Amino acid sequence: MNLSSLSARSDAAVHQVWRLPAADAVRGLRALWWTAGPAGELAVMLVHRRYLDRSRYPRGWVGWRPEVPFTGELVTIIGQEERRLLVEDIRMWPSHLALLPDSRFLLVSGRTFRREAENLWRSNAVVFSHSGTPEAEFCVGDDIPALVTDVHGGIWTAYGDEGIYGGHPESGDGLAGWNTKGHAVWAPGGRLPGHPLEGCTAATENEQVWLVWYGAVSPSGTYLTRITPATGKVSSYVSPVPRPDGFAVRGSRAVFTHRDHNRRTVELIRAERQGTAWTVTSRRRLRVPGRVVLRCGQGRDGILWLRTGNTWLRIEA
Secondary structure (H helix, E strand, O other): OOHHHHHHHOOOOEEEEEEOOHHHHHOOEEEEEEEEOOOOOEEEEEEEHHHEEEOOOOOOHHHEEEOOOEEEEEEEEEOOEEEEEEEEEEOOOOOEEEEOOOOOEEEEOOOOOEEOOOOEEOOOEEEEOOOOOEEEEEOOOOOOOEEEEOOOOOEEEEOOHHHHOOOOOOHHHOEEEEOOOOOEEEOOOOOOOOOEEEEEEEEEEOOEEEEEEEEOOOOOEEEEEEEEOOOOEEEEEEOOOOOOOEEEEEOOEEEEEEEOOOEEEEEEEEEEEEOOEEEEEEEEEEEEEEEEOOOOEEEEOOEEEEEEOOEEEEEEO
């Protein structure tokens, strides 16, 4: 499916940005972790099949696990330009890729564990320089389904139930903010409408960060929490969409996606905010170029980036 047919048959605000080149697939490269950056760039880490094992679950790209250590190739797409960086001797099992200022980047594993003898949590985040050299490593909590970086390099995480109830001090609050030295710099501090049970997805809007999560205790439901890093101010809204996979916001408008797991369709939902209430304004089933699985969506400044197999789309709020 090409860009013109996708837009004409579905939504004029949906655009195809990039797909894994056939030459890379023939060479045995697999597209694994990915992220959208604050300057509108897309970054994808490719890893050769020889380093990878395939698990039966979960399906899709998230089911590939690298044998440590391994070499990756970071592809950054900015407009029509494509840059590539070989990253050697990666000694972790990443779950997330994120971009940082000065062309640095971050790899994070979604899980970690406590070394009982030292009562310390094992590092699960590594900061890499612009040349692909590790600069720092630290722990950003356990069980991380959603992670995003802001324009100044702050790291924002939303946790799953095993992290929230697993004993890690920052994971226990459900949401957290970190700096690139591994110091926790923000916590909810009782300012959420309920206690998170699971993170869903994340987005940024200019200087602000949005973390989407749901709780299982009163008041239960899905919430959109907006954080202003400069002041620590927190505002939370009831989400008009339960447990979305993707979310992007621009002012009083938002777009959400909800996947049909491992199928080539998503539900595309648009909403508007009046006061403190978000209201759904439209829903449609969107046929996409590839199968949609976990960690498929990320929002940047009113643009929802959606991964569908080996093809990336931009959806405008």
